[in-house]
Amino acid sequence: MIQLSNIEKIYDGASGPVHALKGINLHIKRGEIYGVIGLSGAGKSTLIRCINMLERPTKGKVIVDGEDLTAMSDSQLRKARKSIGMIFQHFNLLSSATVYENVAFPLTLIGTKKSEIEKKVLPLLELVGLADKKDQYPAQLSGGQKQRVGIARALASDPKVLLCDEATSALDPQTTKSILELIRDINQKLQLTVVLITHEMQVIKEICDNVAVIENGVICEQGTVLDVFTNP
Numbered sequence: 001m002i003q004l005s006n007i008e009k010i011y012d013g014a015s016g017p018v019h020a021l022k023g024i025n026l027h028i029k030r031g032e033i034y035g036v037i038g039l040s041g042a043g044k045s046t047l048i049r050c051i052n053m054l055e056r057p058t059k060g061k062v063i064v065d066g067e068d069l070t071a072m073s074d075s076q077l078r079k080a081r082k083s084i085g086m087i088f089q090h091f092n093l094l095s096s097a098t099v100y101e102n103v104a105f106p107l108t109l110i111g112t113k114k115s116e117i118e119k120k121v122l123p124l125l126e127l128v129g130l131a132d133k134k135d136q137y138p139a140q141l142s143g144g145q146k147q148r149v150g151i152a153r154a155l156a157s158d159p160k161v162l163l164c165d166e167a168t169s170a171l172d173p174q175t176t177k178s179i180l181e182l183i184r185d186i187n188q189k190l191q192l193t194v195v196l197i198t199h200e201m202q203v204i205k206e207i208c209d210n211v212a213v214i215e216n217g218v219i220c221e222q223g224t225v226l227d228v229f230t231n232p
């Protein structure tokens with residue numbers, strides 16, 4: 001479903017080039033939950049942002065669902081990105097928009113008809129358990145509820161892949177658990193492929209099928225969660 005081949009990313013840092021990714025190879029299968037774990041600065045965020053080309057890799061190939069994103073023009077990419085949803089550590093909701101409007105936002109952007117937006121948004125709010133909050137504003141919600149809005153918004157364009165960028169790092173352990181359960185539920189119901197990055201081992205153990213450990217821009221271990229975390 002997702003194939004990263006020899007991905008390199010070099011940033012122009014203030015004090016010279018920063019080699020954030022040094023030849024990453026990853027194969028993520030359709031329908032699995034794949035975790036990437038590493039310390040702060042290891043390159044996790046850069047890696048996940050290369051999957052939807054929020055960052056263009058300096059070198060290498062990104063193939064998602066059979067399409068080579070690295071070969072696409074910006075306008076082709078905008079279309080292809082509809083099949084890749086993303087959620088964030090700090091949720092990135094629009095504070096002046098209601099829950100409903102936040103979830104509808106990606107559809108509004110592409111000019112979807114009001115009646116179709118409604119048909120899409122209301123079931124999504126049901127799915128994430130926020131149907132009764134649709135007219136509230138983000139400031140009125142808990143962290144976990146905000147992330148549920150983020151998840152519903154990410155699903156609005158019917159993606160095949162969900163990218164989770166430290167999606168539970170701002171949440172307490174109990175809320176983290178319920179968000180991870182929701183992600184697994186969605187993964188199964190919608191046959192969605194999930195990629196998540198985290199610095200927390202517990203998150204990986206809780207829901208991932210396979211895991212890669214990234215250190216200093218290099219994948220140093222890769223395999224099933226059981227294999228990687230029970231090796232001596």
Ligand code: ADP
Pocket residue numbers: 011012013014018019020038039040041042043044045046047
């Ligand atoms: P992580 O998500 O694991 O914390 P990042 O991908 O954010 O790691 O960062 C990897 C490396 O790239 C770090 O050394 C970081 O300082 C550097 N980096 C990230 N983004 C930029 C940027 N826009 N410009 C320059 N350096 C960056």
Ligand code: ADP
Pocket residue numbers: 045054086087088089090091092165166
């Ligand atoms: P961090 O990883 O630094 O904690 P976030 O996870 O909140 O920050 O956001 C990651 C990045 O995603 C932001 O730096 C921002 O540039 C970008 N971003 C913000 N809103 C959106 C959006 N709606 N869609 C795609 N990318 C976004």
